[in-house]
Amino acid sequence: MLAISSLKLLAQDLVADNMLMFQRDYGGWPKHYHEDKIDYNKVYADVEKATIADESNMNDGTIDNDATTKEIRHLLKAYKINGNKKYLDAAERGIKYLLKAQYKNGGWPQFYPDLSSYRHEITFNDNAMINVMNLLYDLSLQKNELDVVDKSLIGPAATAVKKGVQCILKTQIKVKGKLTVWCAQYDEVNYQPAKARAYELPSLSGEESVGIVEFLMRLPDPSKEIKLAITSAVNWFSDSKITGIDWVHKKDASMPKGFDRVVVKDASSVVWARFYEIDTNEPFFCGRDGIKKKNVADIEYERRTGYAWYGTWPKDLIEKKYPEWLSKNKG
Secondary structure, three states: OOOHHHHHHHOOOOHHHHHHHHHHOOOOOOOOOEEEEEEOOOOHHHHHHHHHOOOOOOOOEOHHHOHEEEEEEEHHHHHHOOHHHHHHHHHHHHHHHHHHHHOOOOOOOOOOOOOHHHHHHHEOOHHHHHHHHHHHHHHHHHOOOHHHOHHHHHHHHHHHHHHHHHHHHHHOOOEOOEOHHHHOOEEEOOOOOOOOOOOOOOEEEEEEHHHHHHHHHHOOOOHHHHHHHHHHHHHHHHHHHEEEEEEEEEEEOOOOOEEEEEEEEEEEEEEEEOOOOOOOEEEEEEOOOOOOEOOOHHHHHHHHOOOEEEEEEOOHHHHHHHHHHHHHHHO
């Protein structure tokens, strides 16, 4: 009869096992399997497993769409439950991958080692860099499952976070001498706001900037520079809110998806645009043609319904999180 400890080691976690299978040789994870989002809950056939194994040397590791950080966190939770050291080893390889991918200036590219096209840019888009920084900060504090990680990684993680914070401060956009918020991506050499996909142009971001501020608010004993960065961003959010309209789903059988996304009048609604012009602070929208439009209705249906053009992202930050932070960090 197997000992209880041996049975524990044999305990299975389908998601974690699939994550082991998809991990690249250099430690990172892709976000797609043959152009589709990876389904970690799927039972893969033997022929698929063989194909995935053959692709382990592909250079498509990324931090986009929660990739790599999501896998590391799940594997560490699975290790604590199942005691399978393969999960811990894979998570630690993932952490080492993140540390290696960081630029000397503190930023992270969206992909690594593939730095082609816009993949090389410092990427806040969809909270990519902030997900990494939150994970490494948890490691430096030994919390949220990161306490089981090899202690030799604590120092490098803390150093990476410090460098990342400096990158955040350097990339906060100043308009007419006043600090505002951040662009979704930056040139890693000159820190200038950069273009990613055709519809993701240099701008002030109403979404990604929220995650950046919330990360900065995690830091103890914030410096005057960090306090200024946080307060300036929150002031921008307050000044940039859009009242009296909402962006809603509207059933429309004539449309390909059976609905449209439209702006409607709503006196009680407060929203923010995803992108604002840097110089004028006016919201803008953009389709795959890369041409800015003032109205979301003027871009093609596929992009109009397939991207978050308006949202309430800063609401909780302004109404709850920032006041709580401010009460603890006066002076």
